[in-house]
Amino acid sequence: MLTRITTAVIDAMKPGEVVFDTEVRGLFIRHRAEGGVPHYYLKTRVKRVQRVFAIGRHGRGHWTPETARREAVRILGLIRDGRDLHAERAEEKAGITFASFADRYLSDYAGNHHKPRTLAEESRLLRLHVIPALGPIRLKEIDRPEIARLHARLSGKPVTGNRAIALASSILGWAEKVGERPVGSNPARGIDHYPEKARERYLTGEELQRLGEALARAETDGLVDWRFVAMVRLLLFSGARLSEILGLTWPQVDTDTGVVRLADSKTGAKNLFLPAPALAVLAALPRLSDNQHVLPGDRPGAPLVGVQRPWQRIRRLAGLPDLRLHDLRHAFASVAVAAGESLFIVGKLLGHANVTTTQRYAHLAPDPALAAAERAAARIGAAMTGESGDVVKLRKSRA
Secondary structure (H helix, E strand, O other): OOOOOOOOHHHOOOOOOOEEEEOOEEEEEOOOOOOEEEEEEEEEOOOOOOEEEEEEEEEOOOOOOHHHHHHHHHHHHHHHHHOOHHHHHHHHHHEEEHHHHHHHHHHHHHHHHHOOOHHHHHHHHHHHHHHHOOOOOOOHHHHHHHHEEEEEHOOOOOHHHHHHHHHHHHHHHHHHHHOOOOOOOOOOOOOOOOOOOOOOOOOOOOHHHHHHHHHHHHHHOOOOOHHHHHHHHHHHHHOOHHHHHHHHHHHHHEEEOEEEEEEOOOOEEEEEOHHHHHHHHHHOOOOOEEOEEEEEOOOOOEEEEOHHHHHHHHHHHHHHOOOOHHHHHHHHHHHHHHOOOOOOHHHHHHHHOOOHHHHHHHHHOHHHHHHHHHHHHHHHHHHHHHHOOOOOOOOOOOO
């Protein structure tokens, strides 16, 4: 397509479409993929060889149709002056640092493939741990000893250390895919991770009672806003993730079937099942005309935020200072498994994408072999005392 590039033209572009500018010859913008962002380029000839120069991503920094035109004109002027910009850029690219490439990874890859919470966590890990260790080093010069030193520096925080190494590995692996490092050169691949001890906090019956009493007191005495009390009850009665409850809207809730259909979650699209106690909580909640969230925030249309302080108040009332909100999900799962529900069903209720994730609760399930032994022994005991009429007669075996 040949036309004057404007913001309106860019907004109307479809994935795979290329638009050449009529004002600056050779300037074009390409919309590369679904969900991606268009990029500006300049195609021209340098010493009879056709070259393509990347200018920048539309909307990032100062790149607009006008600034892209000015940059294209500048590049064309340098070429007329005899500058070998292609060689200069190749030399500059060869010297790119890990910090610079990490920014590119976040914007060009993670920003288009990872969920917002994952992206925020990766940004935090980079800022606090990875960039201070690897940032100034040239991307192509990062080797295994550098990665090992980063890992050893975080030996006192094994989970953080493992996540930092995994993120560094992802960045260096993507560098291979886009040609910034040789294929198979990722020095973070194969680093042994520190053992991680999963924190699994389960609630006893007595602790559940104390939590229930604390919620009732907080609600009656007005110690905590009603939204936070409802949040805790919904987490307990559904086994949902905190983000799923905070993001829940009334149009998603089908009270007739007790099913919430989430278009997106940590593991993708899923159904969230609401039993009668959860539906009773919902039935008591007000519905606001300017906010569709089940737990509305203080601003119109916004979800509830700032949950940690009210939660700390609730758990202090219950005398459970070490209890996390995520532990309520464990409580739901542990009670279901202990009641005899299969791990498959519990995994479905929790929305686990992988059945192995649910295996952490296997030790809570009644032993099926012991249950079978109990039933067999009970029948034998009944037969010996003549107390049961449903004893199965033993067949005589033939010699």
